[in-house]
Amino acid sequence: MTTQNPEPKTQNLVVIIGGGLAGSEAAWQAARRGVRVRVHEMKPRKFSPAHGSPLLGELVCSNSLRADRVESAVGLLKEEMRRLDSLIMAAAAATRVPAGKALAVDREAFAAFITEALASEPLVEVVREEVAAPDPEMTTIIATGPLTSEPLAEALGRLTGQEHLHFYDAIAPIVTAESLDLGKIFRASRYGAGDDYLNCPFTEAEYAAFYEALMAAEQVPLKAFEEPRYFEGCLPVEIMAARGYQTLLFGPLKPVGLIDPATGRQPFAVVQLRAENREGTLYNLVGFQTKLKYGEQQRVFRLIPGLEQAEFARLGSIHRNTFIHSPGLLSPHLNFLAHPHLFLAGQISGVEGYVESASMGLLAGINATRHLRSQPLATPPRETALGALIYHLTNTATKDFQPMNVNFGLFPALEGRIPKKLRGAAYAERALEALEEWMRREEL
Ligand SMILES: Cc1cc2nc3c(=O)[nH]c(=O)nc-3n(C[C@H](O)[C@H](O)[C@H](O)COP(=O)(O)OP(=O)(O)OC[C@H]3O[C@@H](n4cnc5c(N)ncnc54)[C@H](O)[C@@H]3O)c2cc1C
Incomplete structure (x- = not known):
């Protein structure tokens, strides 16, 4: 060229x-x-x-x-x-x-x-x-x-x-497509507007376990020159979660407009994955920018249904x-x-x-x-x-x-x-x- x-x-x-x-x-x-x-x-x-x-x-x-x-x-x-x-x-x-x-x-x-x-x-x-x-x-x-x-x-x-x-x-974590459990995950956009997203559906019990693990997970301490100036639009997921049990359900995990074909119902909560490249080999966890320690991210995010075996191409960070x-x-x-x-x-x-x-x-x-x-x-x-x-x-x-x-x-x-x-x-x-x-x- x-x-x-x-x-x-x-x-x-x-x-x-x-x-x-x-x-x-x-x-x-x-x-x-x-x-x-x-x-x-x-x-x-x-x-x-x-x-x-x-x-x-x-x-x-x-x-x-x-x-x-x-x-x-x-x-x-x-x-x-x-x-x-x-x-x-x-x-x-x-x-x-x-x-x-x-x-x-x-x-x-x-x-x-x-x-x-x-x-x-x-x-x-x-x-x-x-x-x-x-x-x-x-x-x-x-x-x-x-x-x-x-x-x-x-x-x-x-x-x-x-x-x-x-x-x-x-930065939100990115996972490889081949490591996803597509038996649990379904493809759809909200309100039937296409099928651009992969959706990981939670039952109420799965959400409760995920929320508890997220709240207990260890965060990376900030350096003096990294004092956070988060914009509301890209708050770390754990900071949003700390505002209350329901907050994520009205934020990145909101299930509205999504029906799980396996149950015919709207799930209790949904994590959406968006393609990171044209080939669809990588997916990012929408809204999951995070300051959690790397090991903690892998442990907690593998509690998301369908990500149990997820291979992380990149972990989340804010710096x-x-x-x-x-x-x-x-x-x-x-x-x-x-x-x-x-x-x-x-x-x-x-x-x-x-x-x-x-x-x-x-x-x-x-x-x-x-x-x-x-x-x-x-x-x-x-x-x-x-x-x-x-x-x-x-x-x-x-x-x-x-x-x-x-x-x-x-x-x-x-x-x-x-x-x-x-x-x-x-x-x-x-x-x-x-x-x-x-x-x-x-x-x-
Ligand atoms: C705090 C921190 C920790 C990091 N830790 C890691 C890690 O552990 N592992 C890893 O792989 N990556 C890490 N990175 C990311 C990245 O890989 C490194 O920052 C890497 O050094 C980037 O290389 P670079 O050449 O782009 O910039 P740098 O290596 O930072 O080089 C830039 C140079 O430009 C000079 N400079 C800046 N402004 C001017 C100017 N106006 N005029 C003249 N000179 C200027 C600076 O003094 C510096 O010497 C870290 C980044 C940060 C900020």
Whole structure:
């Protein structure tokens, strides 16, 4: 796929704003393709509420980059990045600490490795200053992360339209379609207006047990800078439930207009599931944004009839997160459709997680270089983990766009019936073949 490349103002310089995971990876990718790079990083002059080290590539929370097996979606993403000579993956390999099947790192050594690699690269200059607004005529990658400083967030709001810039995630869990018990769940929209939703019907006793478990479940304590400013429209389900036993029955669990074909009656309560993608492989729990601990979410939400065996592609959360509503704004090459010199990478582009953020930096670094050189831009095939993430960012059919970890539900379905325990390997084999083919074609 290609886009038109109007001439950028400066021919041999990629400007990168933010020296986190995405910005560092982008700088590396651009420099190793022979262009000059200037990284603007506001640390140590100014720190976000979660950052504390002057080093580039700082991990703000866990020191784990999650599963390493290629049969898991995030393990596959890592393997694809390795094959594309990722700096973040090289840093992880060099600073790895034992963590079972996960890839965990010594966070100080990890960030030091990245900082040192970029410092030794003659084409990279690191400027320690905050940028208040991008110069739309320079080829620029914005990679300022979930805690983008305020002046730049305001500039992005002006650039994209305020309604396209979000400051909080209020994420409801997502489950895979294949893990649902369709013997209990029925398909219908309220008042017979189509069949867009999957409905999980409760008896009164099931609702009582669910309500009790929800009220007793443990919540994640808030960080000081995350003081909740919930909108009434997206209250956490447990906060709504705490207002009274009946509240959910008039909110997200209201059964009106729904008849369960198994009983011919309106159920006592209903949890609705809405398709997350066109293929119908993923469903979100409507109205279930939550601050419950991850283990608690799995325990409590499996009490919903039909979700007893649910496999969670994403768990719910609510935290501060600056991100753009990418579908409709970003091209599959990670530049803005309306501002082709301007690229977005990392968490702010609408992915979630360290590895996902770095991977979008990798692609933005490749494409910003090509843009500078007026070469056709590249998009990885959808069968790859990289391509699946790009698809999530640019799929305009997604309702309620929210940042997403990589997961196999974002990939095109596999052909034929493959036993569940072999599916990860099948996705990986197909993805790596497609990646190699793409790399050859694009001369990467
Ligand atoms: C509190 C918190 C905890 C998280 N924990 C995890 C976790 O455990 N595991 C996980 O996988 N993901 C986690 N994430 C999500 C996400 O993966 C990380 O935030 C990740 O670091 C995002 O990478 P990034 O490159 O997009 O942004 P960052 O790594 O945050 O990098 C952005 C950089 O831009 C700089 N910057 C910001 N504004 C400006 C400006 N105007 N000018 C110049 N520089 C600027 C910042 O100082 C920072 O160095 C967490 C997020 C938050 C907020």
